[in-house]
Amino acid sequence: MLDRFLLQGPQDARFTILLAHGAGAPMDSASMTSAASALAAVGFRVARFEFAYMAARRSSEGRKPPPRAETLNPEYVAAIAELGASGPLIIGGKSMGGRVASMIADDLHRQGKIAGLLCLGYPFHPPGQPEKLRTGHLKALTTPTLICQGTRDEFGTRDEVPDYDLSDRIEILWLEDGDHDLKPRKKISGFSSADHLATMAKTAKAWAERLPV
Numbered sequence: 001m002l003d004r005f006l007l008q009g010p011q012d013a014r015f016t017i018l019l020a021h022g023a024g025a026p027m028d029s030a031s032m033t034s035a036a037s038a039l040a041a042v043g044f045r046v047a048r049f050e051f052a053y054m055a056a057r058r059s060s061e062g063r064k065p066p067p068r069a070e071t072l073n074p075e076y077v078a079a080i081a082e083l084g085a086s087g088p089l090i091i092g093g094k095s096m097g098g099r100v101a102s103m104i105a106d107d108l109h110r111q112g113k114i115a116g117l118l119c120l121g122y123p124f125h126p127p128g129q130p131e132k133l134r135t136g137h138l139k140a141l142t143t144p145t146l147i148c149q150g151t152r153d154e155f156g157t158r159d160e161v162p163d164y165d166l167s168d169r170i171e172i173l174w175l176e177d178g179d180h181d182l183k184p185r186k187k188i189s190g191f192s193s194a195d196h197l198a199t200m201a202k203t204a205k206a207w208a209e210r211l212p213v
Helices: 031-043 052-056 069-081 095-109 195-210
Strands: 005-007 016-020 044-049 089-095 114-119 145-150 168-176
Touching: 005 031, 016 031, 016 069, 016 095, 016 114, 031 044, 031 089, 031 145, 031 195, 069 089, 069 145, 089 195, 095 114, 095 145, 114 195, 145 195, 168 195
Parallel strands: 016 044, 016 089, 089 114, 114 145, 145 168
Antiparallel strands: 005 044
16 A cells, blocks of 8 residues: 655755546656655655545545546645645645645635646646537636646647637646647657656756745
């Protein structure tokens, strides 16, 4: 059984990042592990956690589908309290995990409990359903936000996202030819997954250093 949190990076880091997983893969998936390792390598303290439905898959038979994202909001808030980060905290996650964080961010930011929001592959819409946007709450978002998105992410491509009505507090890092895991096709893009993860982490570090904390 895994610990409640997977922790990486220096204990005396200025910023802690709390990351939640996507809808279908756990907190120790290859993509989550690679992203967390890249962020830890540039000096963040990184914590990963699992929602209860995903943790239950480790011990029970069958794979229950993920619940509606908004029903997970209280679990994320509880994880923040349990983590008890001592310094500035950035919340976020991969895909659905980042979406859940985005729905609770403004209340927490107003209370001074978080410094920012980091989303890795935001699910702007379900694959193949560009009309079903998940951006309503992003129009008035006041929390400083960095979204790292592959240009060919089927949940929101570089051709689609610029047309969305998004808050000016949201910055987007586009990673050339990246998919939903930010992974490029090296022969086409000239970049490797490691290249993109290093760029993501370096950009997140520079962004965090600009946050008013």
